Amino acid sequence: MEKLILKVEDLYYIYGNGKSALDGVSVDIYEGEKIAVLGSNGSGKSTFFLNVDGVLTPEHGKIIYRGTVINKKNLKELRKNIGIVFQDADNQIIASTVMAEVAFGPMNLKLPKEEVVKRVEEALTYMNISDFKDRPPHYLSGGEKKRVSIADIIAMKSEIIIFDEPTAALDPLNAIMLEEVLIKLGSEGKTMLISTHDVDFAYRWAERVIVFCEGKIIADGEPLEIFQNKEVLKQANLKQPTMLEIYEALVEKHLLEDTKAYPKSTQEFKKILEK
């Protein structure tokens, strides 16, 4: 059994205009999990992330990080250990050079300067952007900005990394790069939460899927189990992953033997066909 890292209990959040965004959300997150958070626009995913990171204060509800209940005093501890890569990199990048930008988080952690420089260099190499560390962010392309915003969080060495719709506004090549980074981070045992509308990606990558709908979690479990649950998919306005749909169609027409070996990617699918 893996260790519980973050426990969210009965979280309620109401926006200033009286619209309730989170309506009693409870979830347990274990170390090293790869979680895809699905749900239509306005279903409360981003609000949930901001609450979990302590940026927004919930109406009521508890956030427990490694056994400590988070209150105003140890909020910083929570922010230090949970990093968010925001959807729009332009809303995150604040400094006027890439180097200073990536160093912003570590500097706020009040680390010694040598340590900051070391971490920044590491993060830049990790994201393969060492070449433009002196460049200002306004001369970077969208994909490069995204990489910078990920390097921001890597430099902070947080245990949990939250990606808010990372694949939005990326070209296919950058999306592949992003997936590689995600796999690499996953192999290093980071806990990751990713909100996405790309069900194929969620099906391929995630170990666990959480589905939000109107501020509530309506489903939480293995990707396969969730994506086979037509009820949930309909409620959350999601479609089935293409791979799964094709597999099921083929099985239904008796073109394939039903071995319950659900392929997650085209490569896996090809292997099944070759048999």
Added chain:
Amino acid sequence: MEKIIILCAIFLMAVFLFKWKHRSEYTQRDGTYHHKHKFGHKHGEGSSIDFYAYASKIRHWNATFKVSLSVLTLILCIVFDNPYVSVVVIIAMAYLTVVKGELSAYGYLSILTIPIVFILLGTFTIAIDFSKQPIGQYNLYLGFCYVFTSEAKLKTVVFLILKVFAAISALQMMTLSTPSSEIIYVLRKAHVPKLIVELMSLIYRYIFILMDVYTKMKNSAESRLGYCDFKTSCYTFGSIASNMLVVSLKKANAYYDAMEARCYDGDLIFLEEDKKVETIQIVAAAAFIIFIILLWGFTR
């Protein structure tokens, strides 16, 4: 004295022409096509100055060194009020920017056109005067009054132009070789109040974001015929302006969230790296300053 100034001006022109020709030959040999800019400044020049600063070959020089050299030169220029000093400064700064910084002479001149226009407009009124009587060394009858001037006055104006131009080129050397973030860093080291320095760095970053948002809005309005006639243009401009306000408020919120998520707690601190200043640079700068002072001493 005038002869020397004229000589210097000719020399300056020759340097520029040489660089220019050299460049065009180079381009032809290379076979690459460079954009043919129209002479003079284009709109959005602000960002091109910023771009030149990043492209400059003397960018890696220590920022404090560059800023102090340029400010010291500026002060000396104004304090000495000496045409020789001014000419030397103009040439030296052009040399630093164009030859050392490898900014094209073309780009340099086109950036300088903005201040030159202002200087000429400003000094023109000093050179001439109006009168009912035909007085002064030179006068011109305009039908109802005389415009007159004198040699001494013209001389003052030329010296004034030289002084202002030298001061501007000293500052231009700084802006064309040092990115704003580094200038802000120097100011921080010079103990300029934190509030101002933080505001400067934020404003610098957001100017580009605002411009970006504005361009996007303008383009989308244009694609929907938002600028088809004068009345519509005014209306569109107003809508964009009000929309920008809303967007900037929203962006400010999003930014604050993003900063808080990264442990921001009231102090904007950025990592700044010190670049080494080479001895030869200091020696050269000191020699230059001493030369200026000596020049002033001998020609006073």
